[in-house]
Structures are given as structure tokens and as C-alpha cells.
Amino acid sequence: MIDSEYSPAEYCQKQISHFKNKASHNKNESLWCFRLIMIGTLLAPLFVSLGGEMWTGKVIPSFLSVLAAFCTAWMQLRKPNELWSLYRTAERELESHLVRYTFKIDDYSNTESADNILVKNVTDLTLKVHKSWIPIIPTSENLPKNDSN
Template sequence: MQKKSDVPPQLESRMSAENFCVDLIEGFKKKATHNKEESMLCFWASMGGALLVPFFVTLGRDIGTAVGCDDAIFWLEKVIPSLLSVCVAFSTGWLQLRKPQQLWSLYRTSQRELEDNLQKFRFAVGEYAVVESSEKLLIERVTKIALDAHYAWLPMVPNPEKIA
């Protein structure tokens, strides 16, 4: 192993394989969490809105009368159900077009694969125990996982031909 002083300055700043893997894990974790939250928000907006629209349409007049606010009947019977319907349509369309639930699964799976390789590297088990350069093997595996995730992501990107 070379001493730090023997390493050329341009190579000193190079990231270690382990740090590279950890950075990718964090990136996939952040993307997975974002898509999970987006997916759950749209799901609840779709379900909640779809369940509340009939409630306001059928009971809007009764609610307005019960609270002594006859001026609110129009809002309770017409405006709120209309806004909820728009919310349901948008969130359902968003789920179908953007597919955050599939992206969530893709990114979380990639994160887990990276974590698996990182632990095998750290504890020198499996192929990492017998290979000549475990850092090179880790980089090879990490870049393959990232590239495979990219190729799995590509078909999910909305394009005009699919939409038409």
C-alpha cells in the first residue's frame, strides 16, 4: 500500500469505493422516500376525495341547515364536491402517469442491493473475501446497480407516444 505522500495530488481527492457506495445509498434512499410520500399523498387524496364527494352532495343541505348557515349550502353541495372531484382526478392521473409507487419500489430495491454489497465489502464475505481487489469489485457492482436502476426507470418516464 502506498503512503499518502506517495499518492499524486490529483488522486488524493478521489473518493473511496465505500464512500461512493454510501453516497449512492443515500441518494436512492432520498428518492425512495420522496416517491413513497408522493405515492401515499396521491393515494389518500384519491381515496379520501372519492369517499367525501357523495357525503357532501347528499348531506350538504342538511349540514348547512343544521349549523344554521343557509348561505353555505351552495358551497357544501356544489363547490366542495367539485373541488374534491378535481383533486381525485388529478391525484389519480398523477399516480398513473408519474408512477411514484413503482419508482419507490425501484429506488428502495436499489438501495437494499447497495447496502447488501456494502456490508459484504466491509466484512469481506462472499466474493469480496476472495477477490484480489475488493474495492474494484465494489465499484463494479455499485455502478452496475445504479445503471440497472436507470434502465429500469427509463420505461416509466412519460412520453407523448405513450400518452396518446
């Protein structure tokens, strides 16, 4: 919902903040999953080689392997790297529009229609990002099928 009390520049800045927050969330999610995958896959064999005790030889390596497998599946299904890139790109494009609007460059040099052009470009870019995001969402078609018949 758009509140008409915002100026076009404020509207653009709000969208920039929106995409910045989404990009940061996906960046953190991606980096944490990657770290957990690395820790799990590197430490599990080490604990197995220590062997001996039930905890160090079986329970801890099993837990680390399950954690790494879960994070790998999460990254493949949720695709935070792609979302991070998508949202950060949108953020940069909106920043570019805001700079060109602020300094009256290119399409924004005509001061009579600059406000309308900025709102249109911000809205178009937001819709474009949404349409780019839709194919990334997991659906029943792109989930593995169980062919155990």
C-alpha cells in the first residue's frame, strides 16, 4: 500500500530500504548455511577418526552430517544466494534512479515530469523483481518426485 503523503524520492528511498533489508537477510542466511555446511563436512570425519567413545565416534559426527545435509538442502531449495543477488541488484538500480532524479540527469532532466517518471520506474522495477522472484520459489513441479511405485 502506498501512502500518498510521501514524496517520490521518499517512496524510492523506502523501496531501497526494503530491498536492502531483504538482501541483507538472504546474505546472512546464505553465509550461515555455508559456514554450517563447511563445519559439518570438515569436522564429522575428524570426530569419526577420534572414534572410541559413543559421543565422539558416532553421535557428534552424525549430528554434524545431518546439519550439513539440512543446510545443503535448504540452500538448494530456498536459494538465498540468488535472492541476495536479485535484491541487491534492485537496491543498486533504485539508488541509481534516485541519484539521477536528485541531480536531474537523463530522463529526470524535465522537472515537470520527473516525479512521475521516478514513481513509474520504481514501481516497474519492483514489479520486475517480483516477476524474477517467482521462478525461484519452490513448487511441486521442481521438487523431487517419489517414484517408489
